[in-house]
Amino acid sequence: MSDKLKQIINKQNEKQEESLIRTEDVVQLVGFVIGEEEYAIPILAIQEIIKPFPWTRVPQVPKYVVGVFNMRGAVIPLIDLRLKFGLSPLNQSDETRFIVMRHGDDIAGFIIDRLTMAIRIKKTDIGPPPDTLAGDDTMIDGVGKQEDRIITILKVNKLLERDF
């Protein structure tokens, strides 16, 4: 009797471990487009995604820090990723979104051109950033390959790091 029970328990444990492995194997990302490129960040780093609304300019900061905005009572910096990535500014369209990212206590909103989709990608499909871009300073966490496309995965902590 107890042998049987043990067997069942063992089986269950195995199953659980399996599922654990499975979830560990897959990374969930949210993809978005800036300029021509598709980028992605881990879904867990995203606090929320909102439609654009007015912000207040802040003086004496780099151009890509466009200002601060009010998110339910908190004052949050807003960063234009187009400008940050050295692209020319673009007027906002219907597809423009603010992605509010959080890493520890750091929080900021980022303007992106448009969202693509939530992506589930196997860890094994993520390669390291190209050697030319590797190093401590890079904002790129890795490069995800999926079917016919390549997604650049960004480091949220680097994005939220003040570099001025």
Add this chain to the structure above:
Amino acid sequence: MDEFQEILQDFLVESFELIEQLDQDLVELENTPEDLELLNGIFRVAHTVKGASSFLNFDVLTHLTHHMEDVLNKARHGELLITPDVMDVILESIDLMKQLLFTIRDTSADAGVDVVACVVKLDKISGGDGEVETPVAQEVAPVQEETVQVEEIVSDDEPDYDNMGADELEAEIERLLQERQSEDKVKREAKIAAGESVPSLDPTPETEPTPEPAPAPAPEQVATTPVATVPTPAPVKRAATVEQTIRVDVKRLDHLMNLIGELVLAKNRLIKINDDVEERYEGEEFLEELNQVVSIVSLVTTDLQIAVMKTRMLPIGKVFNKFPRMIRDLTRELDKKIELEIFGEDTELDKSIVEEVGDPLVHIIRNSCDHGIEIPAVRTEQGKPETGTITLKAYNEGNQIVIQIDDDGKGLDANMLKDKCLEKSLITEKEAENMGDKEAFGLIFKPGFSTAEAVTNVSGRGVGMDVVKTNIEKVNGIIDIDSEFGSGTSIKLKIPLTLAIIQALLVGVQEEHYAIPLASVLETVRISKDEIYTVEGRSVMRLREEVLSLVHIGDIFEVERILDSSEHAYVVVLGLGTSKLGLIVDTLVGQEEIVIKSLGEYLKGIKGIAGGTIRGDGGVTLIVDVVALMDIARNVKTTVMTDSSSNAAVAKEKSKSSDYVVMIVDDSKMDRTIMRKALEPLGVTLVEASDGQEALKILKQGDTHFDAMLVDIEMPRMDGYTLANEIKKYNRYKNLPLIAVTSRTGKSDRMRGVESGMVEYITKPYSSDYLSSVVQRNMNFKSEFL
């Protein structure tokens, strides 16, 4: 009597807390009788209560606690084992102690509780088991003498000690002593032999029964308790009721304050929405109800805010109390005679601010003692009383607290101050010349400045007053210094009541708004542009008899000047510490209560910005950091007057005819087509707009630079005149030629056109050649492109 009541309050609060702890500890002790740490703790409690009660003349209580202390002391030294029997007695004595404290709370006296039985038991324990008698006796003796009377009083007639003169009291004590002495002579004699000495363990040396020992020991009592008590004003009632106080972690109060802040923001928003709704649904019935709710909410919020702010308030007396001692020491050190008078020590301030003003006050008072007050010989020579007086005053003034430090010393000599500064090259010759007396007094706050000839122990290092300035500025305070040479100096520190929620003046520059803490705003003035003068590349203005340097807020915060500012400007006069600055803004929006929010880690430390606040409309407005702003202003080459030069660069060199851009504004499609047809041969780029608002929108986008504009006068939504007026507000388009194309031919119409800034006036009908030539002329069209 009030002072006594205050001390009594503190004593009661503290004692009840200690006893609560004592109960727990004793119970624990019974389980682990060898725990020395615990025993020591308990002993200290009994000792503290004894010390305090003897100081307050609660003799029954002292008597009781003294015997408790004896027992515990023995146990502490390992001479006595805490058996359950012993513990029973100790617990009993603690219960009695509680009872006594309750009695004290209700009647301000400790009569009416019989402690004799318990004391006897305690005595038995300590006396019966004790191996060594002498050390105990040393402590017992003097206190026992005092306590004698009490036991008598309890059983006897209870004379009213409060109404008794000092001599009468003395006699009474004498009488009681003698009674007691004869009563148990033998026991007492042994003890007296050992000790006339006052117990050295006593933590409050001030406990000698002087008639008015109140002010000095009061802080002592507070100091022994590490956590901040919520201060309560001394009740005037005769009986000392224990204020129902709880000690609260300051963090919790801060959190509460944050929440209130959110509420204040929400309230502001609600009020704004209410205004909007009122406008839209005027006369509707539900409005009244809404109005009521909104006003209740806003009223309660305000009250709540004040209530929470009050919980964080401490009387400034906490800081003032240390000065009498400091003055005493200084007078001896400096060989001067100085008296300190303190007023308004009950004035309350936010805890965080109280902590900040301590140091500045120390420096100011030291300075007054050292440099202000002369030595007695000089004073008599000048016909002043030998003893100098320093007055320390605190009072409320509107939203601020004013701390005023006056001395009747030699005062400040403006010329001497200037010379000193020149000597140390802290200022330039020119600056010295233009300096008024008040500004010169302000020099004492410059880092590195010192008037003392030699560095003494007390001052002369040139650091002190700089500290004053920095600390006061940190809390957004203002320093006002006034002095008359020969007769004294008066320094006023004006400090805001609280830091988290502040009153702010909202100002506008172009399309942006900024909030300036009202505490730093001295006044606002409206001036016309020609009241601004330029001195050495800096803008200044005369403000009454003073010369005020000016800086445009746009220059500090890099605001793009799209709109042309009008002939008039508003100057916000900022005052901080002793310096003043005129900040030019485009508009004054109004006064609002704002909550300071940090911009977060990412944007912290931006110069000139203290934080942000959320406005009624949900937008964020930045709060100006006046300290930093004044700093920036020093290095800004102001462009107050030279704002029109920059826009010339916008017009690029034209290389082909399509580089020229002309806008056609007309509500009639046909008219637009006619104009288009007339201009197309030139090859210029044409942009069309169907009314004034559309045209303005295109201009605002700023994507293209226009070289000319053809404007119809009669259009829906916004007519040509209004459009022209609006356009002229934009710096960038100030020189854009506007050509009116209209069927209105009246003279007054032409006049209006000129007034609104139209350069040409073409009346319909017109020939296309004429139109083309007018446009060409006005935009300097180069003929080679044709």
